[in-house]
Amino acid sequence: MxxxxxxxxxxxxxxxxxxxxxxxxxxxxxxxxxxxxxxxxxxxxxxxxxxxxxxxxxxxxxxxxxxxxxxxxxxxxxxxxEGGPFAPYRQLARADRHRARAAALLESGRAFRCYCRPDELEARREAAIAAGEPTGRDARCRDLPAELARRHEAEGREAAIRLRVDPGPVEFTDLLKGTLSIDGDDLGDLVLVRSDGRxxxxxxxxxxxxxxxxxxxxxxxxxxxxxxxxxxxxxxxxxxxxxxxxxxxxLAPGGGKLSKRRGAAGVLDYRERGFHPDAVVNYLSLLSWSSEDGEEFLSREALVERIDLDRLGAADTEVDEEKMTWLSGQHLRAEPAGRLARDWAGRLDVEGLGLNDADLRRAAEVFAKRTRLLSDVASEVEPIYRAPETGGAAARESLSAPAAATAIRLARAAWADTAWRPEPLAAALRGAMRDAGLAGRTFFPPVRVALTGQLHGPDLGEVAYALGQERTLARLAAAMPSAPSETGD
CATH class of the missing domain: 3.40.50.620 (HUPs)
Known part of the structure; x- marks a missing residue:
């Protein structure tokens, strides 16, 4: 370097x-x-x-x-x-500028017109190869007499424009590879404008x-x-x-060059699959350089602050989608809940589930940690908001357990006047369980089924917080008639 x-x-x-x-x-x-x-x-x-x-x-x-x-x-x-001071920004629209620049090189003598047809050049190239001679330069037209040039033009030959390239080293410096050199004879007189004007x-x-x-x-x-x-x-x-x-x-996973013609996944395919855009930026940055402290999860702002071309690596790197998926999860966790809620809204059946902006924001606060891709929201969040009766038969059977009615009644009472945040809700539920002298395996399942229709899932304090107080208490009340009261001997 x-x-x-x-x-x-x-x-x-x-x-x-x-x-x-x-x-x-x-x-x-x-x-x-x-x-x-x-x-x-x-x-x-x-x-x-x-x-x-x-x-x-x-x-x-x-x-x-x-x-x-x-x-x-x-x-x-x-x-x-966007436009800008150097418009146009499409190369085709800049053709007049290219031709003007070529004309300036002709006028200065740094370029010349070449009347050789492509088939003639190719024939001479093949002859040079057969003779073991260099093929880079064909200088036949370099100093063409004006009379011969006029004759070619009279014959209708169109001229290409070539740059005069002298023998000797052409040196340049690359940040990663240092100073490199190639001989001018190996390059030959470069074609600047083809005979058709392109x-x-x-x-x-x-x-x-x-x-x-x-x-x-x-x-x-x-x-x-x-x-x-x-x-x-x-x-x-x-x-x-x-x-x-x-x-x-x-490189593509497993090696080989990424190529649009080989069907390599496009950037927008990762959007459709639910990758967080900051994770893709983060991951692709790390394919070329590393921060001084070795940190891999970097915000956009940190990447801008730390980018250093002197730390670029020179080795080719394969795409590791598992690592990019992990980074996507990290960026989802760091996403402000309001913005993540808006992202989730487009991937959920908001109307069918009866969700409003407040519901989505609460869900984003507590369930982002359960996702790695934005597309995970359907499998992780939707089941919590579906009606509990959509759960399986095994889950509904837990409501007939002897302690089910007690657990649901105590949960409802504990949450009736608890601050509606995940931590207080979880603590109140544990306190109700202890006060009733019940084990967790007896107490928690019927409460969870009453809320979500599922036997397993996130922490119940988080579930209740995401559902909201009104929905939570209503679901518990609706489940109580189906749970028989306990009887003592």
Whole structure:
């Protein structure tokens, strides 16, 4: 790892996906690190859509990208939706700028027109391979006489525009890999604009990063081979390159590259499964770096405060959904009850269960610890609010036990004037049990069945608190006639 460099006056990072499908976890990890680093240094996080691959573009591709970023809570400061001082933020819409930049390089002599047809270039490449010669450079048009150029144009040949690349080392620095170098002869004279007028990927990216004043390019290691080509373009324009950080690859569970074309789960699939968005941000951050104290459960604010590119790891990492699920549970427990209640409302049959906002808030206060995913609420919370008679026959049989009527009557009396909080309710119930001289296995089951129709479940103080005083006392009263009174000998 190289020594840290001084930050520029304004940190500007960018996330530049193609709208060719839903974001998978690898894309999202890149976006998160760019967002965190920009937030850490009071900078700007830019979304730029590299939409030139029109053949692979999918309907709603842009909308799905925004939907994923919004759910993760990392909306950009500038982008196609937000606008900004360096608009437009769609690469196709910047074609005129790319052509103007190419024309400037032609005028300065740093670029030249190449009239060779693709089939001619390929034939010469194959001949060089057969002869054991370098294939990177085909300089036939580098210093083409003007007369020959006019002849090609008269023949209707369209010219590509190439950058003059001199022999010798092309060096650049990556934060994780240090100083790297490749010989200019291995790169050859780079094509900037194809003969059909379309800019190449590396040229468009370099021009856009220059014009948008991007200070840090944080992207996947798969782009490492593009970097020397882009560095050459920065130098051709007389601009200092940004800091490059090529982060390791996120692998699918069991190994193998995540890929939209291989059906890797998209970020929005995790939303549908009920993962907490802060947990996904937390987890994906930890795939690349670790906090100094080794803490793994980190709030969004802590991640922003602690992000440090010098602590990035270089090893590829497999997705561990079990760990992400654990983190989701931790973030659910930390969620303010009111906000969690609103999240739960969309996953419960609120109308059918007769729940109001106060019910949901109380449930969130005491039952969040029983869930790891937002989708767990249906199995963990709904049974408590369903009518007790929906329970099984075995549970209802407990109401015919000799002490059932006494237990239910004492519970109702104990809770009639108790402060309606989980702890006092639990303490009052235990006191009633002791005063009656009953064992817990005799006392608690009929009370639980009277409230929920279940033989097992959360602490009864929490159950009563979540149900609310009116519902709790009504359910106990309704259960009492079905429980025979105790008789003594």
């Amino acid at each position: 190289t020594a840290p460099t001084a930050l520029p006056a304004r940190v500007r990072t960018r996330f530049a996906p193609s709208p060719t499908g839903a974001l998978h976890l690898g894309n999202a990890r890149t976006a998160i690190l760019n967002w965190l680093f920009a937030r850490r240094h009071g900078g700007d996080f830019v979304l730029r859509l590299e939409d030139t691959d029109t053949e692979r573009a999918v309907p709603r591709g842009e909308e799905m990208i925004y939907e994923a970023l919004d759910w993760l809570g990392i909306a950009p400061d500038e982008g196609p939706r 800019p190449t990927y590396n040229f468009a990216v370099a021009v856009d990063d220059i014009e948008m004043e991007i200070s840090h390019v944080i992207r996947g290691v798969g782009h490492l081979s593009n970097t020397p080509k882009q560095v050459l373009l920065y130098r051709a324009f007389g601009v200092r390159p940004p800091e490059f950080v090529h982060i390791p690859t996120v």
